[in-house]
Amino acid sequence: MRLLGMLPSAGYTLMGKNTRLVFEAGWVRERDSIFSRPSPPFASALTMLDTFTVLYALVPLGSVLYLLQWLRSLKYKATPTIGPSAPLLSYWGAARFLYDAKSVLEEGYATHGTKPFKVATFREWHYVVSTPQHIDELRRAPDDVMSFTEAAIDEFNFEYSLGMRDVRSDFHAGVIRTTLTRNLATLSTDIYDEVKSAFADVIPATNDWTMVPAYSSMTQIVARISTRVFVGLPLCRNPEFLDLSIKYTMNVVTTGLILGLFPDFLKPFVNPMVNTVTKLIDRAEHLLAPQIEERRKCMEEFGDDWAHKPNDMLQWIMEAAVNELPEEQTNRALAVRILVIGFAALHSSSMSFTYALYYLAANPQYILPLRQEVETILSDHGWSKASLQKMRRVDSFLKESQRLTGFNFCLMTHKVLQDFTFSDGTFVPKGDHICTGTPMTHHKEEYYAHPREFDPWRFSDMRDETGEGVKHQMVNTTADYLPFGLGRHACPGRFFAVNELKSMLAHVAVTYDVALEKPGQMPAPEIFGSLITPHRTAKVMFRRRQ
Numbered sequence: 284m285r286l287l288g289m290l291p292s293a294g295y296t297l298m299g300k301n302t303r304l305v306f307e308a309g310w311v312r313e314r315d316s317i318f319s320r321p322s323p324p325f326a327s328a329l330t331m332l333d334t335f336t337v338l339y340a341l342v343p344l345g346s347v348l349y350l351l352q353w354l355r356s357l358k359y360k361a362t363p364t365i366g367p368s369a370p371l372l373s374y375w376g377a378a379r380f381l382y383d384a385k386s387v388l389e390e391g392y393a394t395h396g397t398k399p400f401k402v403a404t405f406r407e408w409h410y411v412v413s414t415p416q417h418i419d420e421l422r423r424a425p426d427d428v429m430s431f432t433e434a435a436i437d438e439f440n441f442e443y444s445l446g447m448r449d450v451r452s453d454f455h456a457g458v459i460r461t462t463l464t465r466n467l468a469t470l471s472t473d474i475y476d477e478v479k480s481a482f483a484d485v486i487p488a489t490n491d492w493t494m495v496p497a498y499s500s501m502t503q504i505v506a507r508i509s510t511r512v513f514v515g516l517p518l519c520r521n522p523e524f525l526d527l528s529i530k531y532t533m534n535v536v537t538t539g540l541i542l543g544l545f546p547d548f549l550k551p552f553v554n555p556m557v558n559t560v561t562k563l564i565d566r567a568e569h570l571l572a573p574q575i576e577e578r579r580k581c582m583e584e585f586g587d588d589w590a591h592k593p594n595d596m597l598q599w600i601m602e603a604a605v606n607e608l609p610e611e612q613t614n615r616a617l618a619v620r621i622l623v624i625g626f627a628a629l630h631s632s633s634m635s636f637t638y639a640l641y642y643l644a645a646n647p648q649y650i651l652p653l654r655q656e657v658e659t660i661l662s663d664h665g666w667s668k669a670s671l672q673k674m675r676r677v678d679s680f681l682k683e684s685q686r687l688t689g690f691n692f693c694l695m696t697h698k699v700l701q702d703f704t705f706s707d708g709t710f711v712p713k714g715d716h717i718c719t720g721t722p723m724t725h726h727k728e729e730y731y732a733h734p735r736e737f738d739p740w741r742f743s744d745m746r747d748e749t750g751e752g753v754k755h756q757m758v759n760t761t762a763d764y765l766p767f768g769l770g771r772h773a774c775p776g777r778f779f780a781v782n783e784l785k786s787m788l789a790h791v792a793v794t795y796d797v798a799l800e801k802p803g804q805m806p807a808p809e810i811f812g813s814l815i816t817p818h819r820t821a822k823v824m825f826r827r828r829q
């Protein structure tokens with residue numbers, strides 16, 4: 284039944300339920316009338332009569348249910364499909380989406396314009412919407428109608444891949460949104476200190492060109508800076524802790540994708556063969572335990588405040604966990620939580636920076652304007668969060684790079700928990716997913732002039748023209764700029780991420796010259812399903828600025 288449940292087609296579930304219902308009703312009736320009671324002489328005739336009565340009653344009931352199902356499928360079929368929609372054949376569409384999601388989405392957009400359409404995946408249908416009206420309705424739908432969390436659990440098989448006790452417990456998102464963001468001004472010098480130290484270790488500035496694999500180097504640097512904010516010194520420079528944080532992130536993604544190829548009943552058997560999170564969590568717990576225990580002792584002894592109290596994510600999470608279930612306060616639960624936050628933070632930020640670095644190395648003429656901006660601001664105001672906010676070109680460069688690339692063709696993905704109808708009549712049945720197609724938004728002429736061109740000062744020019752301070756900043760989420768999502772579930776870590784990325788780009792601009800290993804050949808992203816990754820082995824050359 285569950286295997287059939289993977290078919291992205293309407294109808295079987297209700298039929299399955301009906302079949303069981305009829306069967307169960309017949310069985311209960313039989314048992315009551317024949318086996319459970321003594322039978323008078325005319326009992327079997329009466330039982331026959333009862334059986335016919337029940338059957339006669341069931342025929343109209345079945346017809347009504349069939350009619351309702353047929354009407355429902357009409358609503359369901361009204362949304363056009365890219366690829367075949369018939370049962371089994373839809374797997375062909377799902378395979379195509381897995382190999383070439385971008386062209387499937389582009390075909391949908393070219394054929395249906397801004398109207399919603401659906402694409403098959405191996406588990407369910409994905410309804411793709413793109414107008415501001417649809418996006419707004421998606422954003423406003425309550426969590427018990429459409430769930431962001433349940434979609435993420437489905438998509439990455441979190442119940443297996445995270446190694447977490449309760450994958451629906453997301454109190455860390457609130458800590459990130461509020462406490463981390465509130466502390467950014469205080470932490471900005473620590474962040475900059477780690478930026479300088481991490482770059483110096485991974486890419487020493489020399490007078491000769493040094494060639495480095497961009498993606499893996501940026502991942503190491505991002506891991507260090509983020510970990511400085513998550514657990515502080517000295518652990519953020521411990522190679523083993525950094526290595527396992529990066530591996531955990533990769534493991535969650537690959538395990539999630541591999542398990543997605545199997546039906547639910549096989550996942551418990553396949554999971555141990557592909558998943559190594561338990562070992563990674565063991566090591567993280569071992570490395571974090573001394574810190575956790577020392578902090579726990581201080582919290583018990585001094586309460587909320589003591590001299591040299593750490594101001595980092597681990598501390599905020601420990602304090603928030605006191606208000607959560609006791610299970611969240613164990614060393615292991617805290618270690619998993621730190622790894623899960625790393626999962627959200629490391630992969631996304633390192634990809635975002637790698638794309639920007641590829642654009643910079645492919646267009647080295649942009650380094651000078653960036654350098655001039657950073658140096659002017661630093662000489663006038665010194666290093667601070669406020670100084671970073673003034674760096675409009677740095678912000679615009681990163682924002683434009685993220686507009687053209689991103690890490691998923693489908694964002695704001697939600698699982699439909701109750702049948703949902705958009706105001707234009709588009710019907711999405713319970714169990715399917717809805718998402719926004721980012722290329723359709725980010726490459727729209729209506730929103731962006733020459734949308735497929737990389738224009739690094741696009742957003743800083745907009746800020747200069749309109750004089751609107753906040754509207755065109757990278758951190759701002761709007762229906763025409765979706766890399767951080769939109770609404771209640773928009774990325775809570777984006778304020779930190781943008782600070783981190785801007786600090787990195789500012790540092791690169793004033794410290795290095797950069798160039799591509801193969802000039803003029805922008806490394807192409809790698810795509811699997813709807814996931815996009817920057818080219819994983821392309822190299823960028825660095826030297827001390829001349």
Ligand code: HEM
Pocket residue numbers: 431453455456459624627628629631632635694695696765766767768769771772773774775776777779780
């Ligand atoms: C450039 C870097 C980043 C990008 C592009 C990014 C993007 C996103 C996106 C697209 C979402 C889902 C929103 C949606 O689809 O509606 C998301 C969610 C999330 N992000 Fe980020 N993110 C980044 C960095 C970070 C960092 C640094 C953290 C943590 C410090 C973080 C923590 C989270 C969390 C916890 C969620 C889940 C929110 C929820 O459950 O409501 N992200 N992020």
